[in-house]
Amino acid sequence: MPSIRHEIPLQLLRNRAEVAPRIARSVLGLPVPDLPCWRPGPETVTLLSPGELHLDVVLIGTAADKPEFAIIHEVQNSCGTSELERIAMSWPAYVTHVRQRLGCPVILLAFCPDESTARRVAAPIETGHPDFVFRPRAYWPGMLPAVTTVAEADHWPELALLAAPGHLGDAERHTVLTMVLEAMRHLEPDWRVHYHDYISKCVPARYRKEWEELVAIAIENYHWESDFAHEHQAIGRAKGRAEGRAEALAGSVLRVLDRRGLAVDGTVRARVTACADLEQLTRWLDLALVVDSAEQIFDPGVPERDESS
Template sequence: MPSVNHEVPIALFQDQPALAPELLQAVSGIKPPEYEHIGHGSDTFTDNDPTEYRADTVVILGDPKRPDLAIIVENQLRPDPRKRFVWPVYLSTLRARRECPVTLLVLCPDKTTSTWCRAPIETGHEGWVLRPWVLNLAEAPAVIDVDKARALPELAILCTPANADGPHRKAVLTAFAEALEVTDHDRGRKYHDYVQSKLSEAARHCLEEIMQADVYEWQSDFAREHIAEGEAKGRVEGEAKGKAEAVLDLLELRGLAVDDESRQRITGCTDLKQIKAWFSRAAFARTVDEVFD
């Protein structure tokens, strides 16, 4: 079953095909042709064997009947020797089908995989060598321009994990939050969860501060729901902290010494039901250990 790390980046291209020429130009330096129309093509390449070859996604630039360029996008999580044989099939089959130039853009999660993917693929015919365009997502360009993030939210979402701990952390995470603002609820939640799973604790804390800040008036349903969840969580954590301090105060009044480990256990608990149970036991316990029994 495909993993989230594979499926979510590809979903960004499926939601916003303009992401493909944007990143192709970033990694290749080649400016894609001007286009009035952009959409998706079939990602299935079948021969008469019959063997089905399926790319992750295909983006078509220009007139769907006579395209100016087709971009095959692959998300490669690890080296796979078989791809050196099937990638040329993808390009030649799609080129024959669409009768237009075709290129390959490969996304990779790390330096090792991107180095492997960049290696030229010799087809055996003199001069026919495939050199994939590769983007190492760990080195994705930072998106800090809020207007760009709102115009192409998928780009900000894809590039945020690589830059959330960089020198422009707050600007990157603000752009990410703005990207979510113009993304519909279901996709926004999916992309938020995907990016948050890749953030450091410091970056997650910074993102929460941005989402909760009074200076931003978020309009999307997702953002408002996220803020409401954050406020509710804050209230629960605040109440838990107050109850935990009450447990410590009661133990102190009863003359029971609380060691550092027990103190940390009490103050670190966020389960109100558990803390209330400890408070009840603290009124009669002869030792601190009895509070936890």
Template sequence: MPSNNHEVPLELFRERPELAAKIARDVFGLPVPEDTCWRLGPETVTALGPLELHLDVALVGGRPERPNFAIIQEVQNTCTADDLARIGSSWPEYVTSLRKRLACPVVLLAYCPTERVAAAVGRPIQTGHPGFVFTPITYWPGRLAAITDPEQAREWPELVLLSAPGHLQDESRHQVLEMVLKAVETFGPERGLIYYDYISARLPEAVRAELEELMTISIENYRWESEFAQRHQAIGRAEGVAEGRAEGVAEGRAEGEAVAVLTVLGARAIPVDNSARERILACSDLEQLSEWLTRAVTVTAVSQLFDSV
């Protein structure tokens, strides 16, 4: 089953078909028409016999009856030997089959998580026919430009999410993370939270904490009106309340067990000095307290409570 790391980026391209065209033009300088409308295209191509090959996303430019350019957008997160074998046999066929079907130029782009994966996936594929060497066009977050301008982040929030993981070592990291918050707000509450979770999961722990701090500071210093920020804030508060309640229940149970230990010792007239009392009351380990309570029924001195513990 495809993972979120595979499906979430594809959703960005499905929701905004012109996104792949912008990347093809701006990053790779491909001759993709600018003044054209883009739509989702077929996501299957027919191989020999009844077999269908399923590509990730096809974006088609031009009028439905007369396409003038098509882009196949793949997301490839790994580069095992099996992956490369599959790619070598299927990706050239994606391009040639869609070109035959639409009668227009077709290019294939592949978004990868790292430069290493992109380099492996982007190796030339020898088809066996003289002069016919298929080379996938690959890119990774760091291949895309860092977005630090708020206006650009609002115009192209998808590019913010695709590029941000590649610029965490840049001097502009703080601005990049700020743009992540601006970008996810543009998607609305439901999709915004999905994309926030996606990008957050791809960040190192320290950077994730920095992003969370930025969100907290923003919420505290600004009266947010967007549903995304309000939803994020509400979820954070709910999680905090739930966590606090869970901690409170655990602390209450521990305190009750500790008092029970002292009650049993007192009922049996066993002296308990201040040091032992403080140790019992300070304990929060329910398993340990349960053991002490069992021992309190039979010990003849409080020191025996702690023996071999």
């Protein structure tokens, strides 16, 4: 099963096709043309023999309704021997088949979790044909510039999330995480819970409390759209700021569980809504992003999921 660290970068790239060519030009220095329109393309290629190639993302740049340039974008989180062997056999084929299908230049980019993985993934691939050496273009979040202003986060929210994992251990960490929450306001609502989950997995354990506090503040200040949330906001204000914040956090815990498709029975709902401890509710909110069942938020020993693949 694909992990969240594989799927969320892909969703961000699909969400806005202009992100990949921007990275190719400004970060990797590749000669990708500045075309008026970029759109997602087919992510499978049919072979002459039975079978298909399954690509992560294909983005097509067009002018006058004609493909002018294509970017294949892979997310590669591991670089073991078997993975590198698979890459050596499949990635050159991706490029040649997409080039044949679209009739335009094609490049392949790979998003990796760290510099070490990116360097191994980007190693030249000898195809056996004289002078035909394929070199993937790999990068990691630390190569992307940190998004540290509201203007950047509002204009390029996808880049704010893609870059954030590479800037969580330095002096700009607090600003980067704050801009991640700002960026999420401009991304599709149905995916926000998953984006929170993704960033939570990337934040080092020693900074997890800082992230939880920022999330709690964002939830408190968020402009909720539903009547249910408006009612809870009004009740919270009537009971006072502290109690209102606890109620908002409790509602957020239940909302996250619900949006992730986890069954919430009356016992879980009653225990969450009865809690007035802000620290406890914040811990439950963080767990609600990663547990496999609603009851697990009450288990302090619940293991984190393995997102290495």
